[in-house]
Amino acid sequence: MRYSFFNLLKQSFNGHKSWEPAWKEAKLKPHYDVIIIGGGGHGLATAYYLAKELKIRNVAVLEKGYIGGGNTGRNTTIIRSNYLRDESAKLYNHAVDLWQDLTRELNFNVMYSSRGVYNLGHSLQDMRNIERRVGANILNGIDSEVVLPDELKRRIPIMNTSSKTRYPILGASYQKKGGVARHDAVAWGFARAASKLGVDIVQNCEVTGMQVQQGQIKGLQTSKGEVQADKVGIVVAGHSSVLAAMAGIRLPVISRPLQAFVSEPLKPILNTVVMSSQVHGYISQSNKGDLVIGGGVDGYTGYSQRGSPHTLEHTVQAMIELFPFISRVRMNRQWAGIVDILPDACPIVGKTPVKNLYINCGWGTGGFKATPGAGHVFAHTIANDEPHKLNSALTLDRFISGALVDEQGASGVAQH
């Protein structure tokens, strides 16, 4: 059923009793043309674009828990595309373009709010890097500008722009089109739209093994039994190494906890997104009013979705430095997700050494923003057995050839 004013009106006469479930909970069939492992935003978006654009509709998304229960539902939802390298910036920007119209495309309100994103600089070297990155962005057609402290003070009065702080703010890069979106809605919106096109979404279905014959993927073992597939895409973020190992593949990925927390709801006080990779934290205010805050990754690898309190403490310190009023705000909840980190802080979206097995991983601390773009190009990669031009450099074998795409400086969170 379409979500529209007309349908809202119609349902209201009936006491809202005949709304259908947003998407259909499917039973696992014995065979699929394409199976996507992982029901996060990226996996669901991949399935949606496979069905919508590439007309491959015998598709399943297998999710070991519930859809959006991984990093998609745990992230701080910052969206931007002001990355340094051509190879990555163009893909992030493709995603930002898709975000603009995603609510209409999916007929589901993903609450994309382009409230702008500031990346602060606190040293001369920071400012040089910012100037360089903004220059590179402009050459790539990405909206990006440098903002100096006086103007920052005017635009974000609640931020401490005094020159007397330990790490004074010397300026920022600003992307106007950047912003935030509702994370759950992204998972649900893609699930609903994919399900409508015939994609099977199977929850509580953990992939436990892979059947590889003569270097080619044939099928999967799951907690709901065996299933055959012509092609398989792995999209499991923090668990990428675990899944790849089932096909005998070693990845250059390490998995670490990344934490975030939210405050009690406050009156509107911050109408944009502020990030600082130097003092290390980022903040926005959700539509409900809570401050959404994140920081750096934890110091060691692991899969327990918890993280250490001292990492949190550093984030709080950074935030109080930037926004002194926070010292009196109560924090409501804290959590962690397991992020998949690659040495060059750029993802792998492409083929694997096993035929018909594809992988989308390594988005680390910053893949939510890429959800529609990554799903789109990954769907093309799977359907055509070759990368879309926007992910052609993001291969697994760049870690053999040495053609890394060094985004370390431009990704908002230092990853180690």
Add this chain to the structure above:
Amino acid sequence: MLLIHCPYCGEKREEEEFTYDNEAGIVRPTDPEDLTDEEWGDYVFGRQNLCGPIYESWVHTAGCRKFLIVKRDNSNNKIDKTMTVQEASADKNYQEFNSTANSNIKKTNK
């Protein structure tokens, strides 16, 4: 917060005193020139990144500054034991873990 027993100092100390180094058992190849690009790439970047009980190396940065080997279940953060590097080299299970640590894509893929 992990509490890690330093086998050199003989005390259980907070994680913040330590620095995580890497998964244990990654050994620099003795003759890098003899390796293929795949093998070298795998040595430099490839990781087991296992979920479950693993061995990893840490440094007691704010203490004795020595390397130690920690056996930890990284799915629940339970530390099973810690060893000096010498103790580890005599530990059978640790040796077994190490033997797979450097296998490259080609070898494991056969």
